[in-house]
Amino acid sequence: MPLRTTGGTGSVSTTKTAPRESGERADTEPDRDAEDGREEGRHLNSPLLLTLLLLTAVMFQDPIRGALSAPVMQSWMTVFVAVMVQALPFLVLGVLLSAAIAVFVPPSFFARALPRRPALAVPVAGAAGAVLPGCECASVPVAGALVRRGVTPAAALAFLLSAPAINPIVLTATAVAFPGNPEMVLARFVASLLVACAMGWLWHRLGRTDWLRLPAGTSYEGQSKGAAFWDSVRHDVTHAGGFLVVGAMAAATLKAVVPADWLRLAADHPVLSVLALAVLAVLLSICSEADAFVAASLTQFSLTARLTFLVVGPMIDLKLFAMQAGTFGRAFALRFAPATFALAVVVSALTGTVLL
Amino acid sequence: MNRLAQTALLFLLGATLLHAGTTDLYLRYVKSGLRPLVLLAGAVLIATAAATLWYERRRTTAAAHHHEPRISWLLTLPVFALILVAPPALGSYSAAHTGTALTKPLGFPDLPEGGGPLRLGVADYASRAVYDDGRSLRGRELKITGFVTLDRAGAPYLVRMGLNCCAADAQPVKIALTGDIPPVLRPDTWLEITGRYTPRRTKDPVNNGPIPYVEVTSARPVPTPHDPYDETWNT
Numbered sequence: 001m002p003l004r005t006t007g008g009t010g011s012v013s014t015t016k017t018a019p020r021e022s023g024e025r026a027d028t029e030p031d032r033d034a035e036d037g038r039e040e041g042r043h044l045n046s047p048l049l050l051t052l053l054l055l056t057a058v059m060f061q062d063p064i065r066g067a068l069s070a071p072v073m074q075s076w077m078t079v080f081v082a083v084m085v086q087a088l089p090f091l092v093l094g095v096l097l098s099a100a101i102a103v104f105v106p107p108s109f110f111a112r113a114l115p116r117r118p119a120l121a122v123p124v125a126g127a128a129g130a131v132l133p134g135c136e137c138a139s140v141p142v143a144g145a146l147v148r149r150g151v152t153p154a155a156a157l158a159f160l161l162s163a164p165a166i167n168p169i170v171l172t173a174t175a176v177a178f179p180g181n182p183e184m185v186l187a188r189f190v191a192s193l194l195v196a197c198a199m200g201w202l203w204h205r206l207g208r209t210d211w212l213r214l215p216a217g218t219s220y221e222g223q224s225k226g227a228a229f230w231d232s233v234r235h236d237v238t239h240a241g242g243f244l245v246v247g248a249m250a251a252a253t254l255k256a257v258v259p260a261d262w263l264r265l266a267a268d269h270p271v272l273s274v275l276a277l278a279v280l281a282v283l284l285s286i287c288s289e290a291d292a293f294v295a296a297s298l299t300q301f302s303l304t305a306r307l308t309f310l311v312v313g314p315m316i317d318l319k320l321f322a323m324q325a326g327t328f329g330r331a332f333a334l335r336f337a338p339a340t341f342a343l344a345v346v347v348s349a350l351t352g353t354v355l356l
Numbered sequence: 357m358n359r360l361a362q363t364a365l366l367f368l369l370g371a372t373l374l375h376a377g378t379t380d381l382y383l384r385y386v387k388s389g390l391r392p393l394v395l396l397a398g399a400v401l402i403a404t405a406a407a408t409l410w411y412e413r414r415r416t417t418a419a420a421h422h423h424e425p426r427i428s429w430l431l432t433l434p435v436f437a438l439i440l441v442a443p444p445a446l447g448s449y450s451a452a453h454t455g456t457a458l459t460k461p462l463g464f465p466d467l468p469e470g471g472g473p474l475r476l477g478v479a480d481y482a483s484r485a486v487y488d489d490g491r492s493l494r495g496r497e498l499k500i501t502g503f504v505t506l507d508r509a510g511a512p513y514l515v516r517m518g519l520n521c522c523a524a525d526a527q528p529v530k531i532a533l534t535g536d537i538p539p540v541l542r543p544d545t546w547l548e549i550t551g552r553y554t555p556r557r558t559k560d561p562v563n564n565g566p567i568p569y570v571e572v573t574s575a576r577p578v579p580t581p582h583d584p585y586d587e588t589w590n591t
Contacts, residue, residue: 046361053432061440068441071449078443082385082523084434085376088369089393092400173520179462223411230407237404238362241369242427245434255524264563290521296459300563326427 076256083248083319086287087137091240094138098145099232103225107150118152122200125155126193129162135287136164136314137244137323141236144327148214153207158200161340164288164314165192174310177292181303183355184310191311191351195344202339213329243326247319251285254318267300274352277305278345281313288314304352311348316340357428363408365431370401372438381438383583384445386522445584446526448505448543451515455563457527460487473497473550477586478516479529485553485568493553500531500570501548501578504541507561512541514549514570519585526585532558535571549575 057064068077114121132139143160147153164170166189178184223231266276277298286294291313295306316337325333357365376382377394386394437443461483467474474496476484481500484493502514505528513530517523535551549572556569 046357047364050357050361050364050432057436057440065441068443071447074443075446075450077437077441078385078446079524081434081437081443085373085382085385085394085438086390086522086524088373089390089397092397093393096400226407227411230404230411233400233404234359234362234366234408237366237401238357238428238431242430245430246427248434251524284524286525287521290525293520294525294527299459299565 072256076252079255080248080252083251083285084244087135087244087248087319088241090135090137090287091141091244092237094141095233095236095240097132097138098141098236099229101142101145101149102232103229105149110146110149110151114151114155118154118204119201121152121155122158122204123197125151126158126162126196126200129159129164129196130166130168132163132167135170135289136317136320137240137287139163140320140323140327141240144214144236147212147328152204153209153212154200154204157203157336158196160196161199161315162193162196165189165196165311170288170292170314173289174292177296181356184303184307187307187348187351187355188310190355191307191344191348192314194351195311195315195340195347198343198347199336199340202343203336211329211332211335213331214327239326240323243322244319247285247317247322250318250322251283254283263298264300267298267305270302273301273305274308274345274349277301277309278312278341281309282317282341284313285317285319286313302352303356304349307352307356308345308348311351312341312344315344357426359408359412362428363405363412365428365435366401366408367405368435369431370398370403370405372435373398373401376438380582381442383585384443384523387519387585387587388583389587390521445580446517446523447503448515450526451503451505451513451517451528451530452507452543453562454528456482456530456560456565456567457518458482458486458529458565458567464488464492467492467496473499475499477588478502478514478531479518479586479588481570482529482531482566482568485531485555485570486557486566490553490555490568496553497550497573498552498570499548499550501546501581502531504543504545504547505530506541506543512537513567514547516586517584519587523585529586530560530567532567532569533572534569535573536575537572538575546578546580547575548578 068074114124129139132142139160142163143156146156146159171185171189174188175182175185263276263280266272277295281291284294291310295309298306298309301309321333321337324336328336373394376385377391377398382391382394458479464484467476476498478500481493481498484490500514502516505513505515507513512533514533515528515530517526517528519526533549534554534556538547549570551570551572551574554569554571558567558569559565560567
């Protein structure tokens with residue numbers, strides 16, 4: 001919102017925009033308005049709050065550091081920061097691409113590029129995932145932009161699931177990580193594409209549009225293209241980035257507390273080992289460009305179990321769930337995530353039995 | 357969080373990434389190959405902040421805007437974590453809780469000949485000792501650098517964490533120490549040990565992975581290396 005200035009921190013555009021802004025907000029966001037009212041009552045707005053937060057943190061940095069010096073807290077922090085530093089560049093890349101799609105690519109392009117029948121558009125979009133060289137953090141905002149650009153959700157979801165798993169970078173990493181088992185690359189490609197298409201068709205059959213809650217009202221009418229582009233980048237980074245923080249915190253917590261001995265117990269049982277690695281893939285939330293190396297090191301597990309790890313991880317994990325809930329709404333994520341998980345486990349177990 | 361605060365936050369986040377990318381700080385968290393991407397992301401975030409501010413000042417028509425997400429506030433956490441705390445690279449705590457990740461390499465390239473001591477990485481020594489029966493190591497004086505980790509029983513290991521992408525996937529490779537070990541070893545101290553190959557082996561209590569021993573003749577503390585992780589062992 002343009003400079004919702006309150007209290008004494010007046011600035012350039014206050015007088016011009018304030019009345020129009022409040023009028024607009026009144027019909028779209030009543031609760032937000034009420035909240036603003038409270039904020040104004042206390043003469044606090046978010047820039048001021050941010051400044052206060054920063055100053056407080058700097059003032060108390062010694063006690064904060066002391067509280068975080070325990071080894072388990074330090075390793076938690078390291079993993080948290082590592083996931084953020086590693087994922088942010090890919091998120092930024094995905095956000096730039098999605099902003100470009102939202103602003104510069106006309107909806108008619110997708111209407112021409114994709115088959116009109118959703119049932120056919122799903123596999124085309126799924127296979128198109130092979131051209132987005134990145135990890136899962138990039139694919140969420142791009143899929144969101146595709147839906148907003150009028151691509152049928154079923155196709156956009158197939159793209160969302162396949163892009164992080166079947167792009168050349170990830171497949172190369174898989175080949176490098178499994179030098180003795182080149183069939184692993186093929187199995188990963190086939191299983192991931194199958195799950196992506198199956199989920200797309202499933203959504204086409206059973207999905208309801210009211211489950212999808214796309215950020216409404218992001219119309220860029222009346223703005224120049226440049227303004228719309230940067231507005232979209234700003235919004236998506238702060239929005240998806242916030243959810244990325246949630247996911248990174250969850251992944252760091254699990255990395256710090258899950259004992260490795262549990263895995264050894266599960267590895268001996270054929271069914272349990274597949275399920276254990278599927279759950280592990282969800283919990284660890286490793287970037288899809290690196291997960292093959294982790295899978296390669298889980299030598300006590302069967303190849304099929306490790307394939308499950310590689311198929312489930314890029315499609316659904318804690319970080320992705322948080323980001324999907326942020327982009328498509330919680331009602332969607334709560335239905336989509338379990339279905340993806342179940343389907344991915346089943347398909348990779350079958351593919352593993354046939355190919356590995 | 358309104359636009360002005362978001363702009364400030366984006367700027368801070370971008371500046372933090374640039375700071376981490378231009379110093380060696382980023383090496384504690386991600387592999388060195390990600391550096392261009394980290395710098396690029398930092399630059400894009402700062403550009404976004406600048407562009408938002410620029411268009412904000414020239415805004416004449418108010419476009420419809422939806423709920424500005426409150427979840428953005430969470431983005432202050434990585435900024436604080438990086439600027440105020442800058443947590444160290446993963447060390448003995450995670451090494452002691454993770455099994456050794458030694459895997460059989462494709463082959464063993466010839467080691468340089470010469471009379472002087474031979475410098476080896478932890479993973480290189482471990483894989484040659486375990487999977488090559490130390491053929492290339494026998495009778496040579498070796499120098500290996502890693503950090504100290506003690507297991508629950510207090511037995512010392514020399515460890516290097518291997519990295520594929522970021523610290524979330526870091527895995528240790530361990531060598532057990534025997535011979536002339538310094539009497540007091542503090543976990544997380546970086547040591548350069550000089551020693552010899554010994555066929556003695558043990559198993560990692562965490563995952564039953566193979567851990568070779570090395571017979572130490574002398575050890576000296578060294579500063580933390582430029583890149584605390586070993587990025588070569590998987591490629």
